[in-house]
Amino acid sequence: MNDILKVAGLTRSFTQGGETIEVLRGVDLTVAPGEIVALLGPSGSGKSTLLQAVGLLEGGFDGSIRIAGEEAARLDNDGRTRLRRDALGFVYQFHHLLPDFNATENVVLPQVIRGADMASAQARAQLLLSSLGLGHRLDHRPSQLSGGEQQRMAVARALANRPALVLADEPTGNLDERTADVVLAEFLRLVRGEGSAALVATHNERLAAKMDRVVQLQEGRLVSP
Numbered sequence: 001m002n003d004i005l006k007v008a009g010l011t012r013s014f015t016q017g018g019e020t021i022e023v024l025r026g027v028d029l030t031v032a033p034g035e036i037v038a039l040l041g042p043s044g045s046g047k048s049t050l051l052q053a054v055g056l057l058e059g060g061f062d063g064s065i066r067i068a069g070e071e072a073a074r075l076d077n078d079g080r081t082r083l084r085r086d087a088l089g090f091v092y093q094f095h096h097l098l099p100d101f102n103a104t105e106n107v108v109l110p111q112v113i114r115g116a117d118m119a120s121a122q123a124r125a126q127l128l129l130s131s132l133g134l135g136h137r138l139d140h141r142p143s144q145l146s147g148g149e150q151q152r153m154a155v156a157r158a159l160a161n162r163p164a165l166v167l168a169d170e171p172t173g174n175l176d177e178r179t180a181d182v183v184l185a186e187f188l189r190l191v192r193g194e195g196s197a198a199l200v201a202t203h204n205e206r207l208a209a210k211m212d213r214v215v216q217l218q219e220g221r222l223v224s225p
């Protein structure tokens, strides 16, 4: 009833060069508050397409997406922007950090945009960054940080506004295996500590097994492996 995410009958196809590919063929998925779900599937199976739909980043879908009880299809552009800002956090494979701002500022900005005052936004940014081991890198810009450090910064930014649901697309996909393990463990610890739910796309079964539940995209539908 109070699921943070409920997707029902979601379909999406792309037409290119006269050929239509049905990427999502009726996806059903429910995520409970605080639950961390791994979205497993090989390259090209539609994981990013599904996350973009749930992230309200793209149109062109049929079916129902309810986030925190709100049906996305019934919202206009402003409503979707508000829901995205209030309920969702995003972690991408390639960080999408603001290159001209330092670590603190990258985590402060989304909070200030949402109306937080500067002092509390800064305190929370420092708390999140420190709990990810970046307490000594607060004034560094993304280009002055390693790949693992940049991804920790992206995790802190995604959690800045205490989202009920974090969407992560291959969050450790461009890190070496050891760093990926460490950053994923920190991500999971922080998400659990914050009580957020998460939907985490990965093609890595070993990493998926560390989450609360695994769902697998197969031929456009979700199955339990």
Ligand SMILES: Nc1ncnc2c1ncn2[C@@H]1O[C@H](COP(=O)(O)OP(=O)(O)OP(=O)(O)O)[C@@H](O)[C@H]1O
Residues within 6 Å of the ligand: 014, 015, 016, 021, 023, 041, 042, 043, 044, 045, 046, 047, 048, 049, 050, 203
């Ligand atoms: N804008 C688009 N136009 C045409 N085809 C697209 C578009 N976006 C995605 N596709 C196709 O949809 C399929 C699924 O892509 P998607 O990026 O969702 O897969 P994925 O599982 O996230 O893959 P990866 O792990 O490689 O990122 C692919 O075959 C892709 O070519």
